[in-house]
Amino acid sequence: MERIKITIADDMEAHRRRLERIIGTQMNFELLDSLESGAATVNSVCRRQPDILLTDIEMETRFAGIDASKAVHSMYPDIKIIVLTVHEDDNIVYAAFQNGIVDYLIKSATPDEIIAGIRSAYLDDSPIRPMIARKLRSEMVRVKNNESVVMALLNIVSSLTPSQLEILKLLCQHKSRQQIAELRSVEVETIKKQINGILKKFNMSRTSEVVKKLNEMNLFDIAGHL
Structure with a gap:
């Protein structure tokens, strides 16, 4: 199985640790970096170029994750970006998809949902989720x-x-x-x-x-x- 290289960005340690544990359960998932700011994420991605970026939206600034995603997508359009957030605001959802994000998951998503989201993104087959379809x-x-x-x-x-x-x-x-x-x-x-x-x-x-x-x-x- 091909290894899927993943970078995490979230300013809350508990959320980062949860994602790290979920990634660790999969033999072909490789965690490259776990970061707490958008700025650090862009620097890390430039150096390590993961297949998947899992990012929160609100970190050092309200839209740090979206700003980081925009920068990453402009430089490395093949990197698949998944947002994991507590926000369901319509404007934030639209801003996310306008900046290269391929999937949008709520942080309460189950481990199976997160794993499936990562695999689908890697295969360029991310679904349009019911929440997004409604919006x-x-x-x-x-x-x-x-x-x-x-x-x-x-x-x-x-x-x-x-x-x-x-x-x-x-x-x-x-x-x-x-x-x-x-x-x-x-x-x-x-x-x-x-x-x-x-x-x-x-x-x-x-x-x-x-x-x-x-x-x-x-x-x-x-x-x-x-």
């Missing part, structure tokens, strides 16, 4: 809903005059009416009238509502790529 389905629905909102907003933005559009961009940069008036060398009253026209097109009563919605959707970034 991905929810994200797909959210993205689809956002698409319709973005298109509606883009239609409104495309109907603005060049002057209104420039004022809207400045509002989204959190410029005040006075600052906008000075930048455009016009009276504040002129800016107020333009803003009223913008609000009517968005069917909103306050500029803060419009700005919040556009910035949440990164609308001007999207528009710049169309």
Whole structure:
């Protein structure tokens, strides 16, 4: 049997020792290193290049494991990275998978689940676990809903005059009416009238509502790529 070389990263000694014991039960598992920080993990991986990296997320910083995974994946994309964590937050899950992680296990996973996860990752056959599948389905629905909102907003933005559009961009940069008036060398009253026209097109009563919605959707970034 091929030996599977493994590195562990977790700032809690009890968790590291548990993983070390689990790895020690398998004849073809070889523990290369057991570390307690993301920075040390990157250094170790560069030197020893394991097949599998088992990493926690929160170590010396809140996202140390994800930062380390990103660095490792950029240098050694063939290394399979598995997150073992207590976090089930959607944003953390997405951040993990965006940075080269192939599997995501909760620390309460059984030894058999962890061993199976390591073997599957080594064979490039990691499953999409039910927890992840649920989150991905929810994200797909959210993205689809956002698409319709973005298109509606883009239609409104495309109907603005060049002057209104420039004022809207400045509002989204959190410029005040006075600052906008000075930048455009016009009276504040002129800016107020333009803003009223913008609000009517968005069917909103306050500029803060419009700005919040556009910035949440990164609308001007999207528009710049169309």
